Amino acid sequence: MIRLSTQLLVVLAHVYTASSQSCPDYSTYSKTRHEPFSSGRYALSSARPPPECRTFNSSALESLLQSASDTIADPDLLRLFQNTYPNTLDTAIKWHGFAANNSEEELTFIITGDINAMWLRDSANQLQSYLPLLEPSPDFISLASLFRGAINLQSRYILTSPFCNSFQPPPESGLGPSPNPASDSDIVFPPYSPDQVFECKYELDSLASFLQLSTEYHEATHDSSFFSKFSWLEAVKTILATAKAMTAPTYSPITNRPLSSPYTFTRKTTRSTETLPNDGLGHPVSPTTGLIRSAFRPSDDSTTYQFLIPSNMLFCRYLASASLIASAINQSSLASEMMDFSNSLRQAIQTHGVVSIPSGDNGTTEKVYAYEIDGFGSSLLQDDANLPSLLSAPVMGYLGAADPIYTATRNRVLSTKNPYYAHGELLKGVGSAHTGPGKVWPMSLIVQIMTSEDDDEIRGALKEILQSTDGLGLIHESVDGWDGSKWTREWFGWVNGLFGGMVLDLGRRKPEVLKESFQ
Template identity: 55%
Template structure:
């Protein structure tokens, strides 16, 4: 039996849907019946069962059961549309390796972009972590996880500095064209047949650690990590990160060769690196790992990206635990432990800035006119003393740091950082986050990717996930519900002053994150889901 026949026999060929299934990019921009009974009359945006790319009975059961947990009809419809969005629409192909029919592979697209990002695919699956159980079958959520980990391992071994990848040859799917990348000059070079885009981002490396840790934590399936290429891929992740601790100059002031360079012909400064692809200079001996680009795929202003280093450090411990369980990797475990220690020390020694102390945590905060200051985490630093004081909506962010376990949500320095992140103070004394977008539609963190005025619902969702304040949570839920432009899905960004101005109709990660957040509220604050938003 050839490989394609085997896939069909296994029933896991995800892209074998009926040709009558509508294109979801167009479908997601329509208002499809039936409509919710609330004031927003939100449409039902799930494809017909035969057109969904993966089915999970446990998630279908949860969606049904949540109808008695969520009282508001519009909030329930938004949950109903969003939680399963990745499974409904984005499992572009799920099969096995051409050389080993036991090795599962899963190709997950972001939504309206037909490529697989390491970061997005990891986060898309994390929405289903509460449902993940040990399961050897190839029609299970566990199989999706194993397939993503295996395919990410292959990608990392092919081009560890890249962030976004083409379909595997086994899928039979054609590679996608990225017209923006035509002019790219990248070191190390890559093949467009394998790579969609090659922007080096530390969170891409961290995302492989994250999805691996999540799978092992939920299933205790240590045997999986002994097979295939996981250990080799992990060694590549660690060696790549260590290579990106290279500073700009040696001790005598000579310019060092950078392991990674990137330039693009573009009219957007965030799409290329300064200094002919080197980026802004980075100091020696910080212990931090450089990142050329942010999780928004925008270039870093300063290359020591603090949220990315936080995320990377947070998941080094769990992967060391996997290695210890496997056994026989004592030297490698020590190498990882040393790297984790240096990164954490670097964050606390170089990633903290003193700023004027804000007097409240609201978006209209005013500054204390005295000289009182507080320490908060910077978004980016260079090790020379320069710091970027801001946050971006994309995860990893400073706002999301408790979600990936770098610190507790009640940590004093985090709370101070949070006050600044969620403030758009324009006082002459300085303060606040220049990318906090305030307006009557959605007040939330945005970023350079969509530009000033464009707030990201993802940041509102993260704000809820990291808050214990009922009023704050309710306020954010009201704004999110009102900001879908009647489409019943979570957009990438929304104009804070015009709900009809938004980006990306089909952004699977953000949809799944909303569903994940509602499930979190059902566990820790179920009374909020009994509220009316009418």
Template identity: 50%
Template sequence: MSVNLLALLALLCGIAIAQCPDYLQYSQSWHYPPSSGPRNISYMRPEPACRTFNMSFFEDGSSDAIFYSMSDFDLWRTFLNSYPNTLDTAIRWKGYAADSPDEELTFIVTGDIDAMWLRDSSNQMQSYLPLLTANSSADSLASLFRGVINLQARYLLTSPYCNAFQPPVESGIAPAKNPSASQDVVFPTYDNASVFECKYELDSLASFLQISAQYYNATGDAAFFGKHHWLEAINHVYQVFNDLYFSSTYDVNGQVKQPDYSFTRVSDRATETLANDGLGNPFKGGIGLFRSAFRPSDDATIYQYLIPSNMMLARYLEAAAPIMVALNDSESAVTSVHMTQLATIIRQGIEEHGIVTVGGKRVYAYEVDGYGSANIMDDANIPSLLSAPFFGYLDANDDVYQNTRALLLSYGNPYFMQGPVISAIGGPHQGPGYAWPMASIVRILTSDNDTEISEQLALIIDSTNTLGLIHESINTFNSSDYTRPWFSWANGLFGQMILDLYARKRHILGQSFPQAQQS
């Protein structure tokens, strides 16, 4: 639904658009009616006239079967609040390209930050894949997907090394200010009018492949990809991959090479800038892996071969290759072959350089540099090592993955946080003592253990501080100390997890989840 249509609907309902609350403020307060469960969880959806896109999943009876499968009202309320959060609150603008009247564009904010991340927007839409069907209508869920893909293609054609972007000029929305990035020194340079922040994160490029493949697999709409700028963007991104494959810190003579990308920021946080005057720590080229200057958390990597992001890239190169075949031209067919070959090279690189031995067991490292150094940890943000089966890189029963999982969910992972409120993986983005519910959700999505799933579900509900929204991170000893009250991706992921449990572990949804006794 476009913003103009939303405003018209609001007027017809007798509600002036100015009366719609600022959701950032709204998300931090408790609202009637209570959930009727022991936690009395708040109702957090905006009024229908104030929602940014109408998905009738909860209004037309589509969710009734899930509701009747649940016996815990707190669990149901958290699902009701969280699953539609992106559609209710984060579709900032939907319209068409100025130079192409049938090119749909969708600008999605991440929540409390008024910008569109490639990673977040892909994952925000991924939450609704179970509801996605082929539909040419401009007010359909399929149209939202197409609009996100088209806008991401535009961003990547101009700034493929950047991670977060401003509203398209067609929206009439003024660019958001980013004080942290105001004095960044970045190569290649970019335009602040279209870029919100330019941290090079390999998973941002993989996210474009992800949403493309997911839309295609759900709808079979191959014709869409032959229109507008998608193919051009794919070829451009593929050229970036070619450039990156041959990049390294030093040339064959030992001289420092001109970097493909560099980044410096004035900050009192080491994770906000790159070492060595923006080059990052040295890395050895030609080992089948691709560097990532920053992690999915937007924190700087220590060693630039980030294994989870390389896993994700391999997975979605494979998944997007059939689209190229479906376009039915010889050049695209050749590119499809190259994409699958590149995925094979990355998988070999991970096997050769991304697996290390810890405590006598083979595990995946989080980061490596090609010189033999490895960082043993995991971060809550997806892609993570924990999430590798979730995005389809490997099977959850894989021996190396199971070894890695056991390590990550223990004190062997320096960013595994434990406490009475929630025990989960965190990361340096918020620091020690703050666990991320997102990691608990991923733990459920990658587990077949009923006890583990039930325990994690109870902790997630407890961690919302009676608000019934999924926050970014939580103080493991104080549920009222949390970050990012409005984090749409995490909310959608929680809903996606409930749909997954309904399909494969429905008996768990029928349980009650007593409130934990917190010290």
């Protein structure tokens, strides 16, 4: 096999950036309709950019898209799948190259879509959609290289600013940093450089997503040696130190005096969810839980009570699986530390994150997972559409969908007992404080499908998703439950990939549903 030189590969990595002036701006492109339209009732637009403007090409992906008509009968569902599943590869691989100080270290800079920055959580989930196509390969032009590059770049980000969630392009890319006007007034401890960091909201799920991405690459490729070559081990040690530091309570358990916090954040804003109370400390938390604090949710909104249960679930789940990587590269002491911490978190979640609530008028109660708690007895009984969520607990592999506490939680989440559940005439589903009451996030409908074995429930959610795109053929961030023409974010790579992955999951679990018409 001919091996291309590093210099040539870097040139190839810049092809899209160099030619982008002749390609349409995808934020504009994705807000307009393009022929040919699907032949179904929704006449969905063709939303893929021209082949020469796609940011990464995969023959395996193209083969899958071409064969999709063999398994998907409905023309609108077929078009929506063919638009959404490739969206990250088509539009969001902003740069793929090598580290300046190591010609063997691959780097991948992945934007969220309409925001020109790399979120740890979003980029990990965007690649997760392509796990069915991931195969071991040393080649730079392979999906495996994209995964390795993202893990390497995320390692760099974590070592640079472990409390931050969103980052600027690496200097090697030649892409300059993007301004974030919302951060101009931020007062953050520890401080960060805006040339390296786009935003510094500490979210536990961001660190967990790095562990998830690492685990999924390892399980798909069995490529253990990769994790001992660059900065992965140091990043994991930094994650452990950061997470353990954030188990610190507000008050000393010995003197009851307030303690200094490893992280604080304040911002001048008119939105309460964009800053933390108590001069950036957040609301007080108890010293007795053993849980990890999270200042912000996966939605980038501030937590009410900082023990965010879904994020602790995700961290617990993937800290355990990532410990197997540490074992595989002969880091037995680190592996034991990771597994012990994961086990203690699981015990803490089950002890403190489960609450008893009234289940009827006869005085009976049922146990459900709280969304957030403070350890003092306060709990927030809701869910948010962003992942990790309580609804997604089986998807993240924390527990099984038949778990009785999860089942009771799911029933509550998917009802008007959840303050962010919108029961609209057009769409019914979970929303988020990020976009306000009445807005359904199709992401929640996708997760509802992925956690259901009920064919009628799955059909109903699929129909609602199909009528939620305003004819544009892409999944939006949120949609008004009563008016499908009111939506947010025309270009949101994560949810598009999640929809495509859900369709592939249905192809394995419920192939007969994909043979149906939703007209």
